[in-house]
Amino acid sequence: MGVIECREVSKKYLRKKALNQLSFTIEENKITGLIGRNGAGKTTLLKLLSGFIKPTSGKIKIFSEKPFDNLTVSVNSILIDDQMAFPTALNLGDILVAASKFYPNWDSKLAEGLLNYFSFKTYQYHNRLSKGQKSTFNMIVGLSSHCPLTMFDEPTTGMDEAVRKDFYRALLKDYIAYPRTILISSHHLEEIEHILEDVLLIKNGECILHQSITDLKEMMIAIQGKKEEVSSLLLNHDVISEQMIGTDYMQKVIKRHEISEDSILSARRSGLEINAVSPSQACLYLTQERKGGIDDVFN
Incomplete structure (x- = not known):
């Protein structure tokens, strides 16, 4: 089944075309790398898939539904990036509790285990964490959600090498235990190729390659x-x-x-x-x- 279906999708910001006639399908239960240089259109595409913005033209289907302003898509998908903002009145423990009530597949045991492993305290506040710590906590939310469609946009921003390796190992182990469709955006393919099954390569807003990592x-x-x-x-x-x-x-x-x-x-x-x-x-x-x-x- 195609979890993500894009047909001739374009997105314009004023006179700039961020995406141009993008067409591809991503099947369920695969880890796909969304690869491209800075400014290629990766973040714009992820925001479209998440339903945060609407395409200028073309059709997008997530679980066979239009993602924009769609509650079904919202509870079954998650986008993790370095722009995530949580209510400043909530501490990390409160955020995890709120997330557990929103995402039906939430894994509280995994969230607690990762929180302890990375030495977070539930009384800490997200807006007071360092850049790398924010990325690590965001990753915990993304993995623990167990959303059928989980998307990461440059997820390791600010993380040191040891934490990056831990993140990718945790992602792979959790994916094996709970298969789902995972899309990871990066311009550092060498860092993630060992966990990928497919690669979607974007240049100047266009899809120039979509094939298995083995063929690549x-x-x-x-x-x-x-x-x-x-x-x-x-x-x-x-x-x-x-x-x-x-x-x-x-x-x-x-x-x-x-x-x-x-x-x-x-x-x-x-x-x-x-x-x-x-x-x-x-x-x-x-x-x-x-x-x-x-x-x-x-x-």
Whole structure:
């Protein structure tokens, strides 16, 4: 079943188009990474999916219903980000009690366990926490809600490395125990790829890739060696990215299906280095504005 369905969704802010004709479907009980550079439209999309704002055009369905101003969608979904605001009169304990009354699948045992693990006190107040502590507490709310659709927008902002690792491990363990649809927005794919099943890549408000993390790992290869040899080998190929290494060596990136196994074996025998491209690097290459990246500025 498609938990999230978007068809030709666009969103404009005055003259700026934040999202442009976005179409995709996300099935239930999958962890999907929403990946893109700053300003790509990730946060706008999550706000649309949460029903906080309306699209300028196109159709969005969450659990087969329009999300905007929809109570059913509200109690079955949650968006965690660094802009979350809780009533200042409530302490952390009060917030968890209020959340338990709103979300039907709330896990009080998990919330209490995480609160103790991360050394929070129920009498503390959210607005007096540090940036990293706020992100950690927000994460506790997101995980404990057990919402069928759980969304995190850059959830580890301000967290130190140890807490980030704990968060992703807690998310994965809880997902295994209570499968649900989880959408995680980030521009650091290398940090979350080990927990992802699918990747949705956005560039300039458009969806340019939606596939499994397994397929993305095998999507590209990088060929490195003397400039003349690399250029000759890839003369008639569609090069995604190219970079000079010193004055005589260069690296070019192509899609794996663009070149045969025989050509790869021959290239290796001639001394060229051929390596797989990580999912994180693949997304960087697909979203860069110029084939040569920052090097083009100096050429």
